[in-house]
Amino acid sequence: MEQLNTILSSAKKVFITSHLKPDTDAVSCLLAMHYYVSQVYPNVQAAAYLSGEMTDSLNELYGFSQIKWVADISGYVNEYDTLIFVDASQLHRFTINPDKIDLTKFKSICFDHHNNEPSKFTYIVNEFNEPSCSQVLYKHLFKERSDLLNPAIGEVLLTGIMGDTGSLRYIGSKTSNTLLLVKELLDATGLQIKTIQEKYFGYPVSDWEIITALITNTRLVSDYQHPFLYSYLPLEFLDKYSTNTIKQAKNKFLFLVSGTIKGYKWGFVATPDTLKNVNLSFRSGPDSVNVRLLAEQYFNGGGHDQTSGGEVVLSDNQTVEDLVYKMESQIKSLSDLPLIVKTP
Numbered sequence: 001m002e003q004l005n006t007i008l009s010s011a012k013k014v015f016i017t018s019h020l021k022p023d024t025d026a027v028s029c030l031l032a033m034h035y036y037v038s039q040v041y042p043n044v045q046a047a048a049y050l051s052g053e054m055t056d057s058l059n060e061l062y063g064f065s066q067i068k069w070v071a072d073i074s075g076y077v078n079e080y081d082t083l084i085f086v087d088a089s090q091l092h093r094f095t096i097n098p099d100k101i102d103l104t105k106f107k108s109i110c111f112d113h114h115n116n117e118p119s120k121f122t123y124i125v126n127e128f129n130e131p132s133c134s135q136v137l138y139k140h141l142f143k144e145r146s147d148l149l150n151p152a153i154g155e156v157l158l159t160g161i162m163g164d165t166g167s168l169r170y171i172g173s174k175t176s177n178t179l180l181l182v183k184e185l186l187d188a189t190g191l192q193i194k195t196i197q198e199k200y201f202g203y204p205v206s207d208w209e210i211i212t213a214l215i216t217n218t219r220l221v222s223d224y225q226h227p228f229l230y231s232y233l234p235l236e237f238l239d240k241y242s243t244n245t246i247k248q249a250k251n252k253f254l255f256l257v258s259g260t261i262k263g264y265k266w267g268f269v270a271t272p273d274t275l276k277n278v279n280l281s282f283r284s285g286p287d288s289v290n291v292r293l294l295a296e297q298y299f300n301g302g303g304h305d306q307t308s309g310g311e312v313v314l315s316d317n318q319t320v321e322d323l324v325y326k327m328e329s330q331i332k333s334l335s336d337l338p339l340i341v342k343t344p
């Protein structure tokens with residue numbers, strides 16, 4: 001912390017950013033860091049940048065309107081003497097042109113929670129056992145500075161934590177300390193989890209239209225040793241929605257159904273990416289099918305044991321519905337495969 005203070009005390013212009021395709025935790029960390037630098041070092045000129053398209057579902061977060069959304073950050077950093085990176089720790093996660101940013105020319109600071117080989121920053125805090133970067137920032141920068149904590153910034157941090165923990169659903173014994181930090185933030189903000197859920201994680205109408213179609217198209221397959229469910233969207237959805245909108249809505253659907261239908265521990269969703277390419281998302285639970293191996297071996301993909309993805313090219317005149325029927329019988333023909341995830 002002393003080193004951090006030394007760097008920021010001598011800084012004049014500070015550039016703060018987070019990773020490409022910023023998720024909720026990334027945006028929250030960016031805003032919390034920007035607020036921290038502005039409050040603690042009032043003589044520093046601090047700016048918050050993100051590469052890519054604006055994600056306006058978070059626009060009620062404190063400081064959101066100050067974010068500069070640019071095509072890529074690499075064209076902007078050279079006006080600054082100090083760079084701060086949050087919620088990732090490899091330069092290529094922040095810019096599509098990592099070779100255009102020479103970290104040795106700057107003082108650089110990084111806060112992260114991903115387990116990977118980091119780029120060379122002047123100062124780095126990477127706590128990869130923590131489920132969100134927002135809580136890493138809270139612990140290091142705000143916890144002991146109650147003067148800096150107010151309802152607005154508490155809401156920013158809480159929203160980031162909820163973003164990376166499935167609104168606290170993924171917290172287990174290894175990460176239960178998060179709940180103590182959440183308690184402190186709830187006490188500081190006077191907020192309720194449900195209020196944040198509605199404010200920042202609610203469904204836009206487009207999501208809802210896609211989700212209802214996915215629910216309607218859901219099939220439960222019970223005549224297999226590992227019962228599963230699946231759903232799909234027909235190609236026509238590409239006429240109405242961008243692939244990005246489809247992806248976001250599909251993720252919300254997967255979050256809704258994963259593990260919620262008794263007896264059906266795993267499944268997949270097929271959504272069109274283009275008129276030819278169909279994207280597959282697999283989800284599984286403990287003691288069920290290892291969907292990483294399934295995707296690797298049969299569906300041109302990979303990922304994690306309980307969350308994976310794949311891709312299939314449609315043959316001429318084949319519909320997505322035809323494809324998922326074919327997948328159903330293909331999966332049912334797989335009898336004795338080492339595909340089970342063991343409970344950790």
Ligand SMILES: [Mn+2]
Nearest residue numbers: 025087133164
């Ligand atoms: Mn994160």
